[in-house]
Amino acid sequence: xxxxxxxxxxxxxxxxxxxxxxxxxxxxxxxxxxxxxxxxxxxxxxxxxxxxxxxxxxxxxxxxxxxxxxxxxxxxxxxxxxxxxxxxxxxxxxxxxxxxxxxxxxxxxxxxxxxxxxxxxxxxxxxxxxxxxxxxxxxxxxxxxxxxxxxxxxxxxxxxxxxxxxxxxxxxxxxxxxxxxxxxxxxxxxxxxxxxxxxxxxxxxxxxxxxxxxxxxxxxxxxxxx
Amino acid sequence: xxxxxxxxxxxxxxxxxxxxxxxxxxxxxxxxxxxxxxxxxxxxxxxxxxxxxxxxxxxxxxxxxxxxxxxxxxxxxxxxxxxxxxxxxxxxxxxxxxxxxxxxxxxxxxxxxxxxxxxxxxxxxxxxxxxxxxxxxxxxxxxxxxxxxxxxxxxxxxxxxxxxxxxxxxxxxxxxxxxxxxxxxxxxxxxxxxxxxxxxxxx
Numbered sequence: 048x049x050x051x052x053x054x055x056x057x058x059x060x061x062x063x064x065x066x067x068x069x070x071x072x073x074x075x076x077x078x079x080x081x082x083x084x085x086x087x088x089x090x091x092x093x094x095x096x097x098x099x100x101x102x103x104x105x106x107x108x109x110x111x112x113x114x115x116x117x118x119x120x121x122x123x124x125x126x127x128x129x130x131x132x133x134x135x136x137x138x139x140x141x142x143x144x145x146x147x148x149x150x151x152x153x154x155x156x157x158x159x160x161x162x163x164x165x166x167x168x169x170x171x172x173x174x175x176x177x178x179x180x181x182x183x184x185x186x187x188x189x190x191x192x193x194x195x196x197x198x199x200x201x202x203x204x205x206x207x208x209x210x211x212x213x214x215x216x217x218x219x220x221x222x223x224x225x226x227x228x229x230x231x232x233x234x235x236x237x238x239x240x241x242x243x244x245x246x247x248x249x250x251x252x253x254x255x256x257x258x259x260x261x262x263x264x265x266x267x268x269x270x271x272x273x
Numbered sequence: 274x275x276x277x278x279x280x281x282x283x284x285x286x287x288x289x290x291x292x293x294x295x296x297x298x299x300x301x302x303x304x305x306x307x308x309x310x311x312x313x314x315x316x317x318x319x320x321x322x323x324x325x326x327x328x329x330x331x332x333x334x335x336x337x338x339x340x341x342x343x344x345x346x347x348x349x350x351x352x353x354x355x356x357x358x359x360x361x362x363x364x365x366x367x368x369x370x371x372x373x374x375x376x377x378x379x380x381x382x383x384x385x386x387x388x389x390x391x392x393x394x395x396x397x398x399x400x401x402x403x404x405x406x407x408x409x410x411x412x413x414x415x416x417x418x419x420x421x422x423x424x425x426x427x428x429x430x431x432x433x434x435x436x437x438x439x440x441x442x443x444x445x446x447x448x449x450x451x452x453x454x455x456x457x458x459x460x461x462x463x464x465x466x467x468x469x470x471x472x473x474x475x476x
Binding site: 048082083084086088090094095097099101103128129130132134143144145147149162163164165194195196197198199200215257258260261263 | 316319320323359360361362364365367368389392394395396397398399400417418419421422424425426427429430433461462465466
């Protein structure tokens with residue numbers, strides 16, 4: 048699985064989650080579309096109380112994302128997980144996209160993921176990455192980064208994020224940028240480094256995935272990360 | 274390997290015993306280019322310097338050697354090696370390393386690793402990590418080193434995809450395989466949902 052994880056600390060409420068999903072739809076997310084079933088599952092502490100809803104058939108049902116929000120809100124957000132299988136659409140492709148909201152130590156992680164082979168099939172990886180990038184810019188996140196294969200989940204605190212970056216793809220919040228140094232980040236030897244509208248920074252380590260270790264290492268050295 | 278990796282390669286060579294070093298230098302699996310094998314050797318030195326233990330690397334090299342030297346054709350071994358050569362962090366290495374370990378432990382039944390499939394309408398999985406033929410049944414395995422990168426939502430979504438593959442007759446059985454599993458929430462979820470799993474280190 049290739050996914051982009053975005054971490055935050057305040058408990059997700061109905062309004063916030065609805066706005067996030069509305070933004071995701073504006074950037075290509077659909078439910079039960081493009082040959083992929085739409086599904087959502089809400090998994091509370093007790094697995095036997097899990098809610099699983101799957102929609103198949105011809106009709107696109109993006110409206111059902113509202114039902115997913117309502118189902119999730121009926122559980123304790125501090126312990127329940129929300130996992131939705133959606134479809135990401137752009138001009139050239141439809142690929143499955145798993146959107147998950149999970150509680151973690153000291154906060155929460157919102158993720159957008161797809162299978163490795165679908166990621167490779169897109170060709171232009173910035174297309175799919177544009178989705179979490181838009182969400183990161185619009186809402187208040189601590190940190191964001193790619194989680195590829197069996198990499199650990201990203202941390203949810205600024206302090207831990209300072210020890211975690213850079214990954215293949217990294218989103219720095221303005222607070223994290225201030226801790227690390229805007230000039231240093233912007234002059235990193237990465238394929239793409241750009242400023243975001245929320246004063247954060249987006250970094251793509253190399254044009255292809257996975258980036259080779261030497262390239263990540265050269266960024267680490269530039270940023271004086273031991 | 275030493276020339277291309279500066280001091281990292283020297284340290285790596287010094288850490289390994291003679292047998293492991295010989296194995297690393299001699300493995301030549303079919304379908305894998307010499308440049309990929311060179312990249313693999315360099316990358317193993319890099320990974321060893323970045324958090325992967327020498328014992329884990331030795332295990333991987335022995336497993337690949339065993340898979341490469343068997344008379345049996347294991348489809349996908351070349352891709353598994355390519356992924357290992359590209360893995361730039363421990364998290365990207367342990368996946369293919371665990372797949373190699375599982376395949377080497379099941380040489381009699383393994384037929385393919387990283388088997389490419391049409392993604393089921395459930396959206397996942399994109400491939401089957403290991404395919405075996407056991408008593409004329411086709412068994413597909415989703416292999417994880419541990420549960421550290423996995424959510425319960427992942428298990429539910431992947432399991433839904435495997436059930437679709439069962440219904441379509443592409444496989445006869447499926448299972449999750451963990452090299453180690455210490456997360457009780459994940460274990461509870463698997464058991465409550467009747468999702469078949471096995472743990473390599475508990476066998």
